[in-house]
Amino acid sequence: MATSSIPGASAVSPAITSWIANNTAPHVRRASAIACILTNIGGILATWLLGSLSLPSRYTSATIVLLVSFSGLRIAAAGNVV
Structure with a gap:
């Protein structure tokens, strides 16, 4: 099952990269x-x-850092769309 998802994940990369390159305005933001x-x-x-x-069992600090990073990326992505 996991082996069949590898070609699908690899095939999406050029489409995502070209979509990002075409939807960001200045060259610095694009890069x-x-x-x-x-x-x-x-x-x-x-x-x-x-x-x-982070300490095992709950990984509290790791979860907080990952959620903050995800939230920051969502804000940055919303800023690029406008």
Whole structure:
């Protein structure tokens, strides 16, 4: 089951990257948006937070950091749309 999702996830990447590039105005904002999408910041942050920087069982500090980051990205994305 998990093996069949890998080609689907890889096929979406060019579409998302071109959508981001076409919907951000100045070149600095465009480069920053593409970098955020391609580097998968959330995966890197979650690995460090849930792996070693937060106590197991509840992962309270990691959950707070991830929710704040997600909220910030939603605000930034809403700012790019307007």
